[in-house]
Amino acid sequence: MSRPEVVVHRDGGLLAAAAAARLVTRMVDAQAARGYASVVLTGGRTGAAVLENLNRNGARDAVDWSRVDLYWGDERFLPSGDPERNETQARAALLDHVPLDPDRVHVMAPSDGKFGNDPEAAAEAYAEVLARAARPEDHGDVPTFDVCMLGVGEEGHVASIFPDSPAVHEQERSVVAVRNCPKPPPTRISLTLSAIRRAQEVWLMTTGEAKAVSVAMALNGAGEVQIPAAGALGRRTLWLLDKAAASKVPDLFQPPLA
Numbered sequence: 049m050s051r052p053e054v055v056v057h058r059d060g061g062l063l064a065a066a067a068a069a070r071l072v073t074r075m076v077d078a079q080a081a082r083g084y085a086s087v088v089l090t091g092g093r094t095g096a097a098v099l100e101n102l103n104r105n106g107a108r109d110a111v112d113w114s115r116v117d118l119y120w121g122d123e124r125f126l127p128s129g130d131p132e133r134n135e136t137q138a139r140a141a142l143l144d145h146v147p148l149d150p151d152r153v154h155v156m157a158p159s160d161g162k163f164g165n166d167p168e169a170a171a172e173a174y175a176e177v178l179a180r181a182a183r184p185e186d187h188g189d190v191p192t193f194d195v196c197m198l199g200v201g202e203e204g205h206v207a208s209i210f211p212d213s214p215a216v217h218e219q220e221r222s223v224v225a226v227r228n229c230p231k232p233p234p235t236r237i238s239l240t241l242s243a244i245r246r247a248q249e250v251w252l253m254t255t256g257e258a259k260a261v262s263v264a265m266a267l268n269g270a271g272e273v274q275i276p277a278a279g280a281l282g283r284r285t286l287w288l289l290d291k292a293a294a295s296k297v298p299d300l301f302q303p304p305l306a
């Protein structure tokens with residue numbers, strides 16, 4: 049794991065466009081190197097904007113979508129097709145528009161799915177999905193994701209790992225059910241920080257002044273219990289920010305004004 053890198057874009061629109069372009073390149077490179085790409089999607093506004101942007105970008109056809117494995121960092125435990133589900137939003141933004149192999153789209157179960165209204169069973173089943181997808185070279189029960197995209201909440205949550213919650217203290221499991229979430233809906237399923245750390249690259253993507261304090265704290269040595277985003281580290285960790293979200297980060301490299 050290396051020191052997080054920070055990239056600041058002028059605004060959220062440019063951030064989404066640049067992250068979409070970055071994602072195409074990363075997937076194409078992974079497919080060239082080992083035949084497939086493995087990506088963890090995030091919910092939230094920035095995640096949706098990146099996927100929408102990718103859908104509009106002609107470069108999306110450089111990806112062989114039939115050889116992409118998709119996972120989710122977290123899911124809101126709601127009925128299938130609910131507009132608040134991260135899956136529903138990702139499908140509308142991109143997934144319904146590209147020729148994915150449905151068997152490689154690994155959704156977290158909805159609350160009206162085969163586990164019924166039992167988020168613990170759904171979380172356990174998702175951990176099994178990850179374990180089955182892991183290859184010997186992954187040395188564990190979670191695949192090595194090429195990219196794990198994450199949004200960042202105002203209080204520093206990533207996926208559905210909230211400050212000082214059971215999920216942030218979880219040490220064993222790769223996926224957990226989250227109850228009594230401070231942000232609605234209250235019941236969710238989430239990867240844990242240990243699963244997120246299996247990624248080659250973790251991209252923390254966020255915009256707006258409301259995120260600035262948490263971003264600055266995460267980059268300034270806060271602990272993951274207080275600011276879970278601080279514990280979201282890949283072999284490479286990238287913070288993709290707009291100017292407002294980066295506005296309280298000390299010592300950022302600022303290019304000289306032209």
Ligand SMILES: O=C1O[C@H](COP(=O)(O)O)[C@@H](O)[C@H](O)[C@H]1O
Nearest residue numbers: 090091092093094199200201207
């Ligand atoms: O509820 C959630 O929120 C976070 C952050 O969302 P944003 O709209 O503030 O970008 C997101 O990362 C997470 O996946 C989602 O379930």
